[in-house]
Amino acid sequence: MSMRFANVLVLRDLNRYYTYRITSAIEPGDHIQIPFGTSVATGLVMDIISKPFTRYTIKSMLSHSTHLPRLYPEFVALIDWFADYYYVTPYVSYTTIIGSNRHWIDPPHAINTPKTVPDHPLTSHQRDALHALQSTTDEQLLFGVTGSGKTELYVHLARASLSQNKSVLVLLPEINLTPQIKRYFEARFGTGVIALHSGMTPRQRNVAWSQIYANHIRIIIGPRSAVFSPIQNLGLIIMDEAHDQSYKQDNTPLYHAMTMAKKRAKYHGAKLVYGTATPDIGLYHTLSKTNQVVQLTHRIANPNNPLPTIECIDTTVHPTIEGLSDYLNQALHNNLQANQKSIVLLNRRGYAPFVTCSRCNTPHTCPECQLSYTYHADQTFRCHRCGTCTALTHDCLSCGKPSLHASGLGIQKLELTLRQQFPSATIIRMDRDTAGTLKKQTEQLDEFRSHGDILIGTQMIAKGHHIDSVTLVGILGIETVLNSPHFRCAEHAFQLITQVAGRAGRGQKTGRVILQTTQPDHYAIETAQNYDFPGLYSTEIDTRSMLNYPPFSHLFRVLTYSTVANRALTHLTQCYQAITDALPTAIVSEPSPAPLEKQNNYYRFHCIIRVPDDTLADCHTCLHQLPTVPKSVRRHIDREPVTLV
Incomplete structure (x- = not known):
């Protein structure tokens, strides 16, 4: 019998696979114990080979790790592809896709209770949209106004997939949307629905993962990371609020859930539907050219009830008092008198977002990030970038005078103002400080539904929530989005306004x-x-075409970090030279400080690369061959960046 060898992903942060001699019956996807240096390590078998391509002495595996599951061929290939596509080590790829604490648990069979709510009758507009969605297996954009009944169409598409004995994956941009959508699907399909997200305990996640792996659960709902659910026979992927930036991971590995959904849909031959009221410009541009956009233009609660009117108050002409114009203040008062609910959006945590010295005008900044501290009502200064928290002081670090002054409008200050204006109202504030867990977010939303009068919050209240009795929405501080340093800032502002506006008038009023x-x-x-x-x-689209931004190019961002600024800049300059030498037709910005120049005591520099389709492969190869990163420097390559901060 010929000898067999395995290429093994050692579960340590290494940048290559290692070859071992096989001593028992194993297959790709199995976990094994292996000697590694002077220790024993766990590894994942990536493939089996008959002839090793190494000049080193080949060691034999020790044992088969039967407490860890055999990964499906799709996942073995996905781990390898992910590491290459997103410029990370195989181990980082493994921990992202499989998790760092994954143990096989023999799961009980899910006991599926029957559905409790009959299907809602579809409107003529919904029936037309459903017919268009079911007429092709191609990916499609369901472009429906807020309140148009997109979720009901998801249910009908899911039922069609289940009837073919195929599973369904529903992706959401935020964890706080999970309970609402899960309840909606459970009402139609019983309890054969599971949520998978980071708010669960490790054991809860392992049980859920094992139930999905064993094919005991057929409908999986969750945020970005749920795209890696171990589904065997995937028939449908739904990305709700598909425009949302939260689908992009904001720390390494910098992956996009939309890219992963496309990859998985292609592997399974599954249908992929993007649902949104505010499409991503690039996605709309691509799919509209091939007639893959299905529209819903009417709300379902009252088809004759138009979308909410949006009135603009120019605060350069109409001054505000503690953040509120007289016009909005009176509208809130009238809504309370009418026993109707209101939502006020202000996407700024804390009490006052700016702290400066009134004598020398020096900002009071976080030493780790050089970002202005935010004053919080608990008499602390907090950095919203790195989390540093210090006690309140009035002494300026620059001039030494007790002249620090907090200014600007934060959500805590807005809450105080509203409580003073409307002392008898039930006011609920929802932001990361008051609703840092899924349980707390769900409790606050349920409280607002049952007896709340005014809900104030950051952007976590802007999307997906369906509360019939909300008839008024106030929007404050949209300039923070409009003036952000990114070519998508106008698109993001439009999306935020439209999404939060869609929370109003979803009932009969x-x-x-x-x-x-x-x-x-x-x-x-x-x-x-x-x-x-x-x-x-x-x-x-005219502006992006002129400037050669996506969708007319592919965007990459190379970032370097170091506690010594010159080291980060020097390495990025070396990378810039290698990129421009290898890609003479690419548009590459010169190395410069990132808009957020310092974070967690690391100085940050970046350069932006724009390449057309015909240079994409060369760019990918070039980025894999950049100069070696010095030990004192960190480097990240951000593919498909959604922010350039």
Whole structure:
């Protein structure tokens, strides 16, 4: 019998596979124990070979790790592809896709209780949209206004997939949307629905993972990481709120769930549906050219009830008191009198976002990040970038005078103002400080549904939540999005306005939105006022075509970090030279400090690369061959960046 060998991914942060002699019956996807140096390590068998390609002495495996599951061929290939595509080590790829604490648990068979709610009858618009979605297996964009019944169409698509004995994956941008969507699906399909997300305990995640792996559960719901669920026979992937930035991982590995969903759908031959009221410009551009966009233009609760009117208040003309204009203040009062609910969005945590010295005008900044501290109502200064928290002081670090002054409007200050204005109202504040866990977020939303009057919150309240009795939405501080240093800032502002506006008027009563801004003439605000996505798209696509930004190019960002600024800049300069030498036709920005120049005491530099389709493969090869990273420097390559901060 010929000798067999295995290429093994050692579960340590190494940048290559290692070859071992096989001594028992194992297959690709099995976990094994192996000698590694002077210790014993766990490894994943990536493939079996008959002839090793190594000049080193080959050691034999020790044993088969039967407490760990055999990974499906799809996942073995996916781990290898992910490491290459996103420029990370195989181990980082493994821990991202499989997890770092995955143990096989023999799961009990799920006991599926029957559904409790009959299907809602579809409107004519929904029936037409469903027919269009079911007429092809190609990926499609379901472009439906807020409240148009997209979730009901998801249910019908899921039922069709289940009837073919195939599983369903529903992706959401935020964990806090999971309970609502899970309840919706359980009402139609019984308890054969499971959520998978980071808010679960390690054991809960392992049990859920094992139930999915064993094919005991057929409908899986969760945020970004749920895209890696070990589903065997996937028939349908739904990405709800598909435009949302949260689908992009914001720390290494910098993967995008949409890319992973496409990869998995292609492997399984599954249908992929993107649902949103505010499409991503690039996605819309791609799919509209091939007639893969299905539209829903009417709300279902009351088809004759129009989308909420959006009124703009120019705060350069109409001053505010503690953040509120008289107009919005009166509208909130009237809504309370009418026993109707209101939502106010302000995407700024804390009490006051700026702390400066009134004598020398020096900002009071975090020493780790050089970002202005935010003053919080518990008499602390907090850095919202690295989490540093210090006690309140009035002494300026620059001039030594007791002259520090907090200014600007944060959500805690807005809450205090509203409580003073409306002392008898039930006011609920929802942000990362008050609702840091899924349990707390769910409790606060349920409290608002049952007896709340005003919900104030950051962008976590802007999307997906369905509360019939909300008839008024106020929007404050949209300039923080409009003025962010990114070519997508106008698109993101349009999406945020439209999404939070969609929380109003979802029942039988007409909704109303009041937007306070210093930039009422900005095209993002003007188009959002009229729900004019084609107008936004036309302006944005012309600008991006002229500047060669996506979807007319592929975007990469190379970032270097170091506690010594010059070391990070020197290495990035070496990378820049290698890139420009290898890709003479690429558009590459010169190395420069990142907009957020310092974080966690690391100085940050970046350069941006734009390449057309015909240079993409060469760019990918080039980025894999960049100069070796010095020990004192960190480097990340961000493929498909959604922010350039």
